[in-house]
Amino acid sequence: MPAPERTSLEAVVTAGRAVLEADGxxxxxxxxxxxxxxxxxxxxxxxxxxxxxLVRLVAAATVEALGERLAAVPDSGDAVRDLAALAGALRAFARSAPAGYGLIFVPGPAAARPDREALARASAPVLRVAAALAGPADALPAARTVTAWAHGFITMELAGAFALGGDVDEAFAFGVRRLAAALAGPDAGAGAGGVSRPR
Amino acid sequence: MPAPERTSLEAVVTAGRAVLEADGxxxxxxxxxxxxxxxxxxxxxxxxxxxxxLVRLVAAATVEALGERLAAVPDSGDAVRDLAALAGALRAFARSAPAGYGLIFVPGPAAARPDREALARASAPVLRVAAALAGPADALPAARTVTAWAHGFITMELAGAFALGGDVDEAFAFGVRRLAAALAGPDAGAGAGGVSRPR
DNA sequence: CGACGAAGGCTAACGACCGTAGCCTTGTCG
DNA sequence: CGACAAGGCTACGGTCGTTAGCCTTCGTCG
Structure with a gap:
């Protein structure tokens, strides 16, 4: 190398994440x-x-970190329990890095999206649980349903939009419970293994 | 009045909404x-x-407009149908004014929230349907669940986050169907208002 | 009927920030 | 030992937000 580097891209992105959480x-x-x-x-x-x-790199790094957190959630074999654990992990992550979390789903040209790859990796555990609950045929829409719910809930919570009173934690638990039932339940494609793990 | 006003607050906010949608x-x-x-x-x-x-005023005006759109959705008496109609109206609104929609749930001090009042008004129809589906006791968490889901879905859709293929419209319909069933279904608090729809 | 005063608009100007141009330093390698 | 390329720096221009201070307009009241 020609000249001494006094920093690195990685350091820049890491610093970016820190600044983001500190100052918005x-x-x-x-x-x-x-x-x-x-x-x-x-x-x-x-x-x-x-x-x-830079902002996009920070967002991508955040998605990466989120993916790791979700991947670290153990697979208990009980899909309902796992769904709750995943949702809880997502919520905890969002609380630990709210500003970064807010960067993950920002409208914009698809080209500007944080790595498709990282996003796919982050959604893998959710897809697994969704498949276990709703059957392989409905896995994708089921995963989208829970992801949308969790993301929406977290966004609204961070935004302070739950202003009508009531217990927010309870509402979260309520949502997980009902969603799990809904996905496993009704005409559920391959309700087969359903709640307890098909394979 | 001392001097001729060449504009008004209302005009400013309206202009703000137009600029917002045009230029982000x-x-x-x-x-x-x-x-x-x-x-x-x-x-x-x-x-x-x-x-x-100004941004907050624009956001508040957007919430106001959204509330009107939701209030205009007719009450058919069939809670499941109404839920689908409300979700569809919300999605249509978000598509018609995506930038404004993105301003509704922005993290920040509660004091900066768009009028509580406007927000409550906008959620009224959802609360009504939620009560009809899940019973009065669970109305609030049920409303939060559907609102969170719809909002999350729309946000992700606008962000282009549904990149794994599959039919997004179908996923939306899937979500509405399952949520309606989930809220009306399981241990559902009170059949009270009840779903008029037999299965 | 004329002076006053307050509201509302305008120009000028400052400071923060993004991004570019062009220069200097520092290793590395022929 | 000297070229060169990478990486850092200062200087600068442009856009914005925001403040200061002045001018214009008119309703009001002596």
Missing amino acids: VAGLTMQAVAARVGVRAPSLYKRVADRDH | VAGLTMQAVAARVGVRAPSLYKRVADRDH
Whole structure:
């Protein structure tokens, strides 16, 4: 290498995540990140195309971290229990890194999406449980249903949108319970193994 | 009145909504809004505290509009049908004003929330259907479950997060169907209001 | 009927931030 | 030992948000 690198892309992204959680998405400026890694703002452009690119990298890293958390949820064999565990893990993750979580599903050109690959990896455990509950035929829509519910719930909770009173934790548990029943239940394609693990 | 007003708060907010949908939240600048109502940027500060305030007003106006759309959904007496209609209306609204929709559930201090009142009004029809399906006792968590699901689904759809293939419309219908069954179904609190739909 | 004052608009200007241009430093390798 | 490429830096231009201070307009009241 020609000249000594005083930082690295990885360090920049890590710093970006830290700044993001500390000061929110508006505080995620080139200067703040640069300062944190010990260089001046313009130097970041040697590693990143522009601020938007940096934000996308931070979002991708967050998805990656989320995927690891979800993958770490043990497979108990009881699909209902696993569903609850996954939902809980997602919620815990969102609470531990709310600003980053808010970056995961941001509208925009598909090209700007965080790695398809990372996203697929993160959804794998959910797909597994969905398949166990609703049968392979309905696994995809079932996974989409639970994912949408969990994501929506978490977003609204973080936004403070549950303002009508009532116990929010209870509502979360209620949702998990009913969803599990709904997916395993009705005309459920291959209700077969259903709740307790088909294979 | 001392001097002739060349615009009004209402006009500013309306212009803000238009700019928002045209150029995205990043394009919602004081200058753009000012130009659209025919004044210079600094003049907006006579009606609005700062950009953040303007954004919140735009969000509130969007919630208001959403509430009207939901209230316009007819009450057929069949809770399952009504649930589908409400979900469909919400999705249609989000598609007609995606940028504005994205402003509704933004994390932040509760004080910054769009009018509690407007939000409550917008949720009224959902609460009604939820009560009919799950019984009065579980109405609130049931409403939260469907709202969270619908919101999450729409957000993910707008974000282009359903990248694993499959039919998204079908997944939406699947979700409505299963949720309706789940809320009406299991240990469902009270058959009280009940689902008029036999199975 | 004329002066006053308040509301509302405008220009000027500051500071924060993104992004570009161009230069300097520092290893590496022929 | 000297070229060169990568990486960092300073200087700068442009866009925005926001504030300060001035001017215009008119309803009001002496």
